[in-house]
Amino acid sequence: MTQTQLAAEPGPLSFAPARTALIVIDMQRDFLEPGGFGETLGNDVSLLQAAVGPCRIALGAARAAGMLVIHTREGHRPDLSDAPPAKILRGAPSRRIGDPGPMGRILIRGEPGHDIVAGLYPEAGEVVLDKPGKGAFHQTDLAQILQNYAIDTLMVCGVTTEVCVHTTIREGNDRGYRCVAIGDACASYFPEFHRVGLEMIKAQGGIFGWVSDANSFAEALTAAEQAA
Numbered sequence: 001m002t003q004t005q006l007a008a009e010p011g012p013l014s015f016a017p018a019r020t021a022l023i024v025i026d027m028q029r030d031f032l033e034p035g036g037f038g039e040t041l042g043n044d045v046s047l048l049q050a051a052v053g054p055c056r057i058a059l060g061a062a063r064a065a066g067m068l069v070i071h072t073r074e075g076h077r078p079d080l081s082d083a084p085p086a087k088i089l090r091g092a093p094s095r096r097i098g099d100p101g102p103m104g105r106i107l108i109r110g111e112p113g114h115d116i117v118a119g120l121y122p123e124a125g126e127v128v129l130d131k132p133g134k135g136a137f138h139q140t141d142l143a144q145i146l147q148n149y150a151i152d153t154l155m156v157c158g159v160t161t162e163v164c165v166h167t168t169i170r171e172g173n174d175r176g177y178r179c180v181a182i183g184d185a186c187a188s189y190f191p192e193f194h195r196v197g198l199e200m201i202k203a204q205g206g207i208f209g210w211v212s213d214a215n216s217f218a219e220a221l222t223a224a225e226q227a228a
């Protein structure tokens with residue numbers, strides 16, 4: 001099986017594209033566009049645009065290499081039966097989960113705001129995984145999907161760095177996956193949290209993962225194709 005080397009921190013990582021999945025976390029209108037969940041929490045959603053271009057690079061490279069691509073969407077059933085009251089009642093948002101907004105009901109499956117942004121829309125054959133929590137493993141069939149494809153390495157990008165990306169990488173690490181944050185393809189409403197969030201992953205010799213970037217990921221896949 002073809003192996004390739006990824007430039008990453010705290011050190012390079014050798015991985016097999018055939019055993020690797022690209023997981024694009026929650027690049028949804030609810031987080032990236034005005035009028036959605038992110039804005040109801042008081043955030044400047046324009047900050048997340050920084051991740052879109054690098055996500056496109058990572059997605060394009062994974063597609064060209066025939067890698068497993070998984071898109072996640074955070075959201076809930078229309079009847080809110082899977083939304084913990086502790087989550088719905090948290091804080092003082094301008095609109096709560098389930099309330100009507102300009103992109104439909106906030107963070108509800110099937111509503112326009114729950115959909116993935118146009119520039120990163122899933123292609124036929126890619127996995128779209130709906131998740132009720134911050135982590136992509138919590139109450140989803142992600143573990144089964146990864147097992148079915150014999151995946152051992154996760155390349156993770158999307159939003160937000162310190163919330164859903166971090167939670168998913170922590171969950172994946174504890175389950176035995178080698179997890180890489182594609183750093184420039186992640187973003188946060190808090191630039192400092194983004195920076196420190198990436199630092200946390202790769203500190204202590206890579207305590208729960210690696211950090212790379214979209215171009216390095218694409219170069220590693222190109223090298224793998226040339227070696228095959």
Ligand code: TIU
Nearest residue numbers: 026074159160163164165
């Ligand atoms: N608010 C925030 O930073 N993030 C979330 O609520 N969900 C995700 O990170 N997807």
